[in-house]
Amino acid sequence: MAAPRIRLGMVGGGRGAFIGAVHRIASRIDDKYELVAGALSSNPENAKASADDLLIAPERSYASYEEMFNAEAAREDGIEAVAIVTPNHMHFPVAKAALAAGINVICDKPVTRTLEEALELEQLVNNSDCFFALTHNYSGYPLVRYAREMVERGDLGNIRLVQVEYPQEWLTEAQGDDNKQASWRTDPARSGAGGCLGDIGTHAFQLARFISGQKVSSVCADLTAFVPGRQVDDNVHVMMRFENGAKGMLWTSQVAPGCENGLKIRIYGDKAGLEWAQETPNELWLTPLFGHHQRITRRDDNIDSDIAARGIRIPQGHPEGYLEGFATVYSDIAEVLQAKRDGKTVDIQRWIPGIETGVEGLKFISAVIASSEADSRWTEL
C-alpha cells in the first residue's frame, strides 16, 4: 500500500485569493496530500463558505490559525503540515505558531515581512523538529533543475554573468481597493517594504542563486514607484556583484505592459551560456562559445537527469507548466514528510528551498532598498 496521504491544513486561501488555489491544485496533482482543515480567511463568513467550497468538514474549518493549530494538534488524525498562503505580513506569526504546535510548515514567499522576522524564524526552525519549506515554485521546473546540474557539472565554465528579469504588467495602472491581490501587495503594512521587489523580485533572485550556485555579495539598485500615489516600488533595477567575481543585472517590474509572467534567466560562463524562460518552460538553451550549433534541451521523460526526470509526468511534447512545477515542489515535500514519519531523511531535501533561502531573500530585499535609498550606493547583503 502506498504511504497514506499527508494530512494538510491551510491558512489563508479563501474565496478571492489567488495563490491558495494554486497550492491546493499543486498538492493534488500527484495525490500525496489531502486537505482536511483550514483557517481560510480572517473573515469568518468567508472562511466557512470557502471551507464548504473545498468540501472541508465543517468542524475542521477554523476561525483562526491559533484555534486550528490547537485543535488539530490534539487530534490523532490532526494535520501534519500547514500551507501558509496569507499576505506576507502574516507569514511570520502563523509559521511561529505552527512550529510551536509541532506542525510542519509549507510557506509562500517572501518568508516574512522583515529581515528581523526572517532571522528570528530561522532560529525557531532550527530549534524545532519541524520541516520548513518555502514555495519558490520555479525551482520545481525540471529544466531549472537540469540547468543547475549543468552549472554544477561545469558545462558553462567559470560563471561570469547572471542576467535575470521578471517583468509583469498587472500594476501598470492605479488599482482600486476592489482588487484584492493588488490591494495588499501595494500596502507596505501587509506586503513589506518591497512591493514588486518582494513579490516577484525575490523569485528572480532565488532563481539566479539556485541555478548559478553563486552568492550575491553586493547590489546597486534603483527602485521606482511609477504609478502616482503608490507606496511601494513597482519597478526594480539592480546591478549585482557576486562573491566569485561574477556580475549581473536583475530587472523586475509590474508596470511593463504586455509582459505576462516574464521570468527569464541567462547565465554565461567562459565556456558557454544558458537561457531559460518561465513562459516556455519545456525548453532550455545551451549556447557554447564559438559553436555555430546551439542546443535546446526539451523536457523529456527519458531525460539524462534523475532530478529532472522525477518532475516529469508525461512524455515529451506534452507540455507541462506552472502547476506541475509547483506540484513537484509539493511532492518533494511530501516525500520528506512521509520519511519523517519513520524518522528518516531523504536526499531530495537539498532541492527544496527552506528557511535559509528565505533569509537570503530578505537580505536581498533589505540591501536593495538600502542601496536605492542611498542613491544607488553599492550595498553588501
Next chain:
Amino acid sequence: MAAPRIRLGMVGGGRGAFIGAVHRIASRIDDKYELVAGALSSNPENAKASADDLLIAPERSYASYEEMFNAEAAREDGIEAVAIVTPNHMHFPVAKAALAAGINVICDKPVTRTLEEALELEQLVNNSDCFFALTHNYSGYPLVRYAREMVERGDLGNIRLVQVEYPQEWLTEAQGDDNKQASWRTDPARSGAGGCLGDIGTHAFQLARFISGQKVSSVCADLTAFVPGRQVDDNVHVMMRFENGAKGMLWTSQVAPGCENGLKIRIYGDKAGLEWAQETPNELWLTPLFGHHQRITRRDDNIDSDIAARGIRIPQGHPEGYLEGFATVYSDIAEVLQAKRDGKTVDIQRWIPGIETGVEGLKFISAVIASSEADSRWTEL
C-alpha cells in the same frame, strides 16, 4: 457545500500503463472526482498492486470489469462513472457492460476498434440514460475553444483550407515486446486496423473537425509501414475534401525523428488564417489577409470568451499544458454528471466530444484505409 465529488471507477490503467495516470491526474486537478474503484489490469497481481498504489480500498479493487460493474451497481455509494483506459480493442465490451449497468462512461479514443462496433455502441448509448464522453482532450485547451469560436463568428470568412498534422518519433525503430505502449499499439488485434492512424490520426481529424466546424466528405490516402515487419501503418498521408468545398491535408507519423507531440493545425478562410500548435498551447495566431500585423492571442484569465475562460485556472504567463487541458474535459464532464444527479442538463455538454465524434472518427479510419488499399482512390466517409 460544493456538490460531492463524482465517484469514479477505472478499467485499465494499472502499473506500466500510460494514459490511465493521465486520466487520474486530470480528474484530480479540479477536485471534482474521487477514484474509489478499479479493475486496473487483466493481470490480477498487477491489478491489486496498482490499486494499492492508488490507495483504492482493497475490496473495491476488482479482478474484472464485469465484476466491478456488478458489485458497484449494487452499492449505494457505487461508482457513478467509469474511465475506460484500456487498449483500443477493449473499449467496446467495457463500454457496453458499463451502459448495461447504468454507469456513465468516460472513454479514451478511438472509441472502438471497428466502425461496426462504433455504430452498435452509438445505438446503445442513444438507448441508455447514461452520459458518454470521449476524451479527445485537445478540445479542452482554452485556445482551441477560442479558435472554434473565431471560426463560428466568421473571423476567417469562408473556410477554404484545413492543414493539420501530428508527427511523433517514438516508433521510428522496431520495438521489442517489453515496450508495453508500443506492443499493443502496433498489434492490429488490439489497436484496430489503423496504427498511427487510429492512435493519433483520430486526434488530428477530430481537431480539424472541432475547430473548422466542417465535415470531411472524402479522402485520398497513402498509408505506409516504414519499419520492417510492422503490421500497422506508422505514417499517414491524406488529402481531404470537405462538404463545403474546402480542401485539406492531414499528415500524421510515428517515425519522424525529433518530433515530439507535434499536433498542429492551420485553417484559412477567405479573410484570415489561424494557427495553433499543441506544443505551444498558450498562444493562438490570427493572420488577417493583407494585414502587415499578425495577432497572437494568449491564454489569459481575462480573455474575452466564456468557454475559454472556464478552462483557465491561473493568470496569463503562467503556462498551463496538456494535463490542464485534459482536466478541463474531465471537469466539464463532472458538471454534466452533477447536473444529471438532479435530472438537469447543462450547456457545456455541446463542447464535450461524445459517441457521434467517436463514430465520425471510425468512419475516417475506415475511409482512409479503404482509399489507401485502392491505390489512393478518393473515398467517401
Next chain:
Amino acid sequence: MAAPRIRLGMVGGGRGAFIGAVHRIASRIDDKYELVAGALSSNPENAKASADDLLIAPERSYASYEEMFNAEAAREDGIEAVAIVTPNHMHFPVAKAALAAGINVICDKPVTRTLEEALELEQLVNNSDCFFALTHNYSGYPLVRYAREMVERGDLGNIRLVQVEYPQEWLTEAQGDDNKQASWRTDPARSGAGGCLGDIGTHAFQLARFISGQKVSSVCADLTAFVPGRQVDDNVHVMMRFENGAKGMLWTSQVAPGCENGLKIRIYGDKAGLEWAQETPNELWLTPLFGHHQRITRRDDNIDSDIAARGIRIPQGHPEGYLEGFATVYSDIAEVLQAKRDGKTVDIQRWIPGIETGVEGLKFISAVIASSEADSRWTEL
C-alpha cells in the same frame, strides 16, 4: 587585379516588374557584374524609361531581345550573359535566341511554359558552348547547402519522409488587370498551365530535390482554383513517392491569408530529422531520434562547411536574407563565367541549378496536372 566584371544584359525587368530588380540587386551585391544592356520591356517607352532609371547607356537599350543579341554579339565589349526575367512564356524563345547568339543564360524559373519546350531547350543547351543557369535562388542560402551536405553525409540516415510547403496569401482575392504581377501569373497563356504550381510549386519541388537528393517517382495531386473565374490553380495538394521508397507531401498555395513567403521543408530519415524555413533562413534544425537535445545550426562565418561559408558575407547574428541568397547564386555563376573566359571549369558548378533542374521541374508540373485531371491518380514523372 580582380577579374573584370561580367558584362550583363537583361530581358524583361522594366518598370512595374518585380523579379528583374531582384536579379539586379543580386548581381551587384558581390560586385561581379555590370549591367550594360537591356531589352527591359516589350513596351518601347517603358523600355527606354527603365533603361534611363538604371543608367544604361541609351544606345544599349534595345527594343527587342533579338535586336539586343544581334547588336551585342557584334560588339567587342558585348554582353557575356543575359538575365531572362520575363513572364514564363518568354523564357523559351529568349533563351533559344541567346544560345544561338552564343550568350550565356541566367534564366528565372520555371524554365519554360511546357515540358516540350524544356526538353527542346535541354537539347539546345547541351549542343551549345553556353552556360545555362536557372535561378532557383533558395538553393543559394548557406544553410540550405549545409542541409544538403548533412543529408549527403548520412546525418539523417535513410530518408523516409519529405514534407515541403510554400503558402502565400497574395492571390486570395480576384485581382484586377492593374496588378501586373497577378495578371500574367494567372493567365495560362503567359504563366503556363500551372498557376501557383509553376510559380512557387516548382521552388518547393526543387528545394525538396536539392536537399534530400531523392527523385520523385510519382505524384497524386489535387489542384484547386478557389477564386471564382481564375483560370489556373491557386492551391496545390500533392502526395509524393520517391524512387528510394521515401514518401512526402507538398502543399503550396496563394490563397492562404497571412502566409507571406512560407517556403519550409522538413526531412526525416531513420536517424534524425531536419527543418528549415525560408522566413528564418539563418537557422537550421537537426533533431536526432530520441535525443532530448535538438540542435540549431546558425549561419556563422566560421561554419564547418566550405560551401556554406562561401555564401556568408558577414558575421553570425548579422542576418542575411533573400537578396544575399540570390546574390550567392549570381556570384557562383560569375565564377563559372570568369573561369569559362579562360576555358576552365570550376567545382561550384554542381551547386548551380541548370537546365536538367528545369526539365525536372516541368516534368513535375506536367505530372501534377495530369494526376489532378485524373481524379488524383498516381502519375509517374
Next chain:
Amino acid sequence: MAAPRIRLGMVGGGRGAFIGAVHRIASRIDDKYELVAGALSSNPENAKASADDLLIAPERSYASYEEMFNAEAAREDGIEAVAIVTPNHMHFPVAKAALAAGINVICDKPVTRTLEEALELEQLVNNSDCFFALTHNYSGYPLVRYAREMVERGDLGNIRLVQVEYPQEWLTEAQGDDNKQASWRTDPARSGAGGCLGDIGTHAFQLARFISGQKVSSVCADLTAFVPGRQVDDNVHVMMRFENGAKGMLWTSQVAPGCENGLKIRIYGDKAGLEWAQETPNELWLTPLFGHHQRITRRDDNIDSDIAARGIRIPQGHPEGYLEGFATVYSDIAEVLQAKRDGKTVDIQRWIPGIETGVEGLKFISAVIASSEADSRWTEL
C-alpha cells in the same frame, strides 16, 4: 535619366578589415554610388592590393587620406563623399581633413575617440558646407523606423522604461595579435577608452535614443574587463535615468558565449510596450496593456508608413537583413547628396544620424566611464 551615382572614396577597409566591405555592399545595393578612389590601408602594399581587388583604377588608389583628398579635390570628377571605415582613433583626423577639402563625410561610429574630439568635429561640421553622416546602421531597419513612429504617435503612452541590450561572444577569450578586429578594438589607443562600450554600447545607446525619442540624463555604470590582461571593458552594465522621468537598463557584452549580435530593445509606456531584436529584424511586437492579444508587425512592402516602406525592397516574407538596413542608410545619404548638388535639402535628412548623434554617443561613453570609476555614482551626461 536617373541622377548620376555618387562618386565615393574610402579610407580604411583594405584586406583583412570587416566593416569596409559592409559599407561597400551597402553602397552598391541600391546602385546610387560608385567607388572610385581609396586610401584603403596605411600599409601601401595592402592598399594597392585592396584597390586591385575592388577594381579601383590604380591612379586613384592613394597611399594616404591626405593625398587622396588633395588629388580628388583637384579633379573635376573627384569624389563627392568619403566613407571613413578606419579604427576609431583615425575617424577624427580623417573627417577633419575631408571637411577641409570640402568632401562630404560618411563616418563609422563611434564618431571619435574622445568627447573633446567629437565636440571639435561638431564645430567643424557646423562651419562647413559638407554633409556629415554617422552610420548607425541599425536605424536603417524599416521596423526600427516604424517603432520610432509608433512612439512619436503615442501608441505606447508616456514612456516609462527602456531596456536595451547588445551581447556578443567574440571576445570571450584573450585574442592574439593575429586577430585584426580584436587587436585594435581592445587597444585603448586605437579604440578609445571604452572597449565593448564604444564598439557596440554606442549602438545600443543610439537605438534607445532613436526609438524612444528620450534623452538620457544620467547613468550609473559598472564596467568590467573579464579577460585577464584586457585593457578595455568587455562587459558593460548601466542603469539609466531619462529627462522625462523614464528609467532604463543597458547591457552590452563581448564575453557572452553563444550570443551572436544580440541587439534588442524593449520600451514600455503606460499604454503598451514594444519589442524589436536585430537578429529577427523583420518583426516588431506591440503589446498593449491588458490586451490578451499581442501584435506582430511584419516588414511588408505595403506597410502603412512611408519611412518604413522606402527601406523595403522586396515583398513580405522575403527576409531582408543587416546589409539592407545598412544600404538604406547609404541610399538616404545619397538622396541628400544628390539634392545637395542642386542646392536642395530633403526631408529624409532628419532620419540620418549625424554629428550631434556622435557627440551624444561620446557624452554617453564619457559619463559611463566616469560613473564606473566613481564606484557607480550617478553621473550626468
